[in-house]
Amino acid sequence: MAGEVKFGILSCANIARTLISAMKLLPEVKIHAIASRSLDKVQSFAAANDVPKETKLYGSYEELLDDDEVDALYVPLPTGLHVEWVLKAAAKKKHILIEKPPAHTVKELDVMLEALQKNGLQYMDGTMWMHHPRTHKMEAVLHDSSTIGRICEVHSTFNYSAEVAYRRKGGLSADVRGNPNLDGLGALGDIGWYCVRGILWAYDYEMPKSVTAHPGASYNEKGVIVSCGATFVWEDGRTATFTTSFNTGHVMKLLVVGVNGSLENDDFVLPARADRAGFKVVSNTSWKDVLGGWNRTEDVQEVTLEIPQEAHMVREFARLVASIRDGSGAVEPRWAEISRKTQVLLDAVKESIENGLKTIDV
Amino acid sequence: MAGEVKFGILSCANIARTLISAMKLLPEVKIHAIASRSLDKVQSFAAANDVPKETKLYGSYEELLDDDEVDALYVPLPTGLHVEWVLKAAAKKKHILIEKPPAHTVKELDVMLEALQKNGLQYMDGTMWMHHPRTHKMEAVLHDSSTIGRICEVHSTFNYSAEVAYRRKGGLSADVRGNPNLDGLGALGDIGWYCVRGILWAYDYEMPKSVTAHPGASYNEKGVIVSCGATFVWEDGRTATFTTSFNTGHVMKLLVVGVNGSLENDDFVLPARADRAGFKVVSNTSWKDVLGGWNRTEDVQEVTLEIPQEAHMVREFARLVASIRDGSGAVEPRWAEISRKTQVLLDAVKESIENGLKTIDV
Known part of the structure; x- marks a missing residue:
């Protein structure tokens, strides 16, 4: 064609x-x-x-x-x-x-x-997950103020065992992700990237005012980050935390907490299944009386896919390229803006880690 | 009788x-x-x-x-x-x-x-949740090294809306939890207590070497903590984070992450139902090839209860009292020890918050 x-x-x-x-x-x-x-x-x-x-x-x-x-x-x-x-x-x-x-x-x-x-x-x-139909469905929930309400906390964790994943190569240090010249941000860049993006996404890309790394960041023998975490704070007290590690079994969580409830997803970056993916919305929470726990409405929402999220991403990118090529559209700056915001926060996390957990103004 | x-x-x-x-x-x-x-x-x-x-x-x-x-x-x-x-x-x-x-x-x-x-x-x-049969079942999973493996991270969040819960009284500030002379630790004492206990429990009550508060702690107008968080670090790089808040819908999560998988529970302190309670164990995680996500074994385990966790707690306490009274047993020091460890960590979180997020050696 x-x-x-x-x-x-x-x-x-x-x-x-x-x-x-x-x-x-x-x-x-x-x-x-x-x-x-x-x-x-x-x-x-x-x-x-x-x-x-x-x-x-x-x-x-x-x-x-x-x-x-x-x-x-x-x-x-x-x-x-x-x-x-x-x-x-x-x-x-x-x-x-x-x-x-x-x-x-x-x-x-x-x-x-x-x-x-x-x-x-x-x-x-x-x-890729930005382009998954599930992501758009989650956005609809987040933007519906009646369900989880104003968002005030986001927590994300993305871990996997690099030693297991790269065992055949000789472990993390034999992979690009363990090499400071190739993927110098290590776990922060490889998977922490997604946590940070997930936080930005949940807050509709509003930047926090500050970034403070958590103690306990670890490095491989070449000086590449193997695990780390940070807390972000927004102007009006809203917060987010993330942690990421190459040292554990797979964890891939995003929890968005609002004044009325929460949205959670435990395979947000890469759905465990390519053909369907879900997330959970908890709302209407309250204490029960005396004995008997607490009330919550749990709504598990799911989408089915005809093509996987990777194909959705390529489709959107190709659509933009085709429209620029034929003159019907212009460059879409949004993707560069979102990418840059994510990178700014990664830089701040690294700067905080390298400066005694100093709070970095963004 | x-x-x-x-x-x-x-x-x-x-x-x-x-x-x-x-x-x-x-x-x-x-x-x-x-x-x-x-x-x-x-x-x-x-x-x-x-x-x-x-x-x-x-x-x-x-x-x-x-x-x-x-x-x-x-x-x-x-x-x-x-x-x-x-x-x-x-x-x-x-x-x-x-x-x-x-x-x-x-x-x-x-x-x-x-x-x-x-x-x-x-x-x-x-x-109370220490005495829930689910807790003992989770302990069996944590102590079985073949399932989630060596524990290296724990994350816990316990939030609820105090304004909603105490609306009839006039909100948080009219409740003992908002009064510095009555419950002076605010959210940290009321619900952060459980997060800290959950972390200690998961690490078999081994104390961390340090406690560092997260930025963004907030207070009510009387100076009582309304939200806060912290990271704990153990001697060999194992970590834990918790966050707690009086400002959101209910969240009650404990996530224990091991080298092979994870255990999670989203009503760990107070099961949503009094007659049954569950938790999820994720293990055998690995990447799938090319398209198709990742592999994981999800095992949802459940216990049913004849009496609620509160009754299990009273029963255990009464058993100890009866055995001391009749001379067949002695004081069980474990409960004081666990309580004291939890309090030491709460003190450290507060000290860190009040000292510019200083890392507190425990």
Whole structure:
């Protein structure tokens, strides 16, 4: 199809397999090319992952950038390589869908966003759950003031065992996530990112006034954050906490607390099932009399999906790219704004950890 | 019955209604007497709450203490009155079941515990969920190293809306919980107590090395804590967080996270239903391949109850009192030890809040 958005995929990172599977579900998207640092590597990746026969395979990132047919790049490179390749891609007028965390610092992110903006290019980070239909359903609950009411606390925890997940590679330190030059924010960037985004999302992207890290942050032997946490405070006393760790079994919780009740979700980033996902709304809480506990209305809401959240994300990004390409629409700045706010808070958490838990004004 | 443990109830606090209902379910217990500061008050309380006809009604606390038949006191007085009346009761050789928080400071608590110990008297605080059969079932899961594995994080939140709960009285500030002289620890003492106890319980009562309050603690106009939170850190990097608030709908969560999975409970202090209660164990977590989320084994375990947790608590306390009385057993020091550890941590949270979030070594 002439109208297809042609994607180039920059690297054969494991997460690229997920996006390739998602892209294959979308008729409006074409996996035009994949590049790795060697032709051997991209060829064996393509063979192993059922990549469409017509997809071009490049043995260098430069060749992919030089392909004028490519509209947009999906960039699952390690964070430490983002600035270099996004700047090169911007010069070649490629729209950017980039894995999170987009940068090691907001300063780095701003360099990329500025280059993209100057070139009229769309930016979106790979925070897939933002695009899940469940997320929109949860937003409707949060915005309905009669259910949980004014939001005053958010708590999020995202943990998994990196030693188990990367055992075949030799554990966390053999993975990019344990390498300060590649994914230098460690657990904070890999999964804490989602907690922070979840908090911002719940507060409708209103920024807190301050960030204070919790004690007990831990590091691997290369100095990468393995676990940490923080409390955010808003101008009028509303708060949020998050904790994240590479050291435990999977925990993936988001709890949004309002004056009348709460909304909770225990697989908010990656639903345990691809075809359906739910969340729980607790409201009308009160004490019972004498013996007998307390009253609450529990409403479990669920959505079913025809395509997984990854495909919803690619669809939305491709829609924006197509509309810019055909002149019917403009760059949507929202995704860069949300990404930058998340990065600002990650920076503040790290600064607080590195400065004796000092409260950082945002 | 000669063997009955004869209880005196010191005040007509609202919570006394719950304990009276519980005591009436137990053949081994007799509600021997109830005292208030006026005879009118105790008489109308007895009439309104279906107190047994044979229960003696006293118009002063002193009269109740002077009743030699009373074995044990249930003390639901506001915290600020505990030292005075526990010391008087100890002098009269009454065993003590006391509402939490037992004291405003551990120094106050130690004065009471010392007097009870000197007189060979049993102490127990009114943390009812410790005695719920569900708690014992959860302990079995936590101690089974194959399920959730070594515990490395605990998170707890207990909130409710004091304005709604005490609306008829005129809100929080008209209740003892909003009065610095009566329940001076506010939300920290009323409900944060349970979060702290839950954390200690999950870590088998091992004390953390440090306590650091979170920013954003709030106070009512009389200077009583309305919301707060803290992070605890153990010697080897294990952590816990809690948050508590009088400003939201009910939240009552305990999440225990181990290296292999987690245990969670969303009504841990007061089960929503009196006749049954459950908890969830998540284990065997791992990423699925490509699209499709993650794997987890969810095991919802439930217990049914013939008598509510309040009756289980009174039964255990009465058992200890009866065994001391008949010489078959000795004072069980465990309940004082656990209570004191909880109080030490509450003191540390408050000290941290009042000292610019300083980390307090415990």
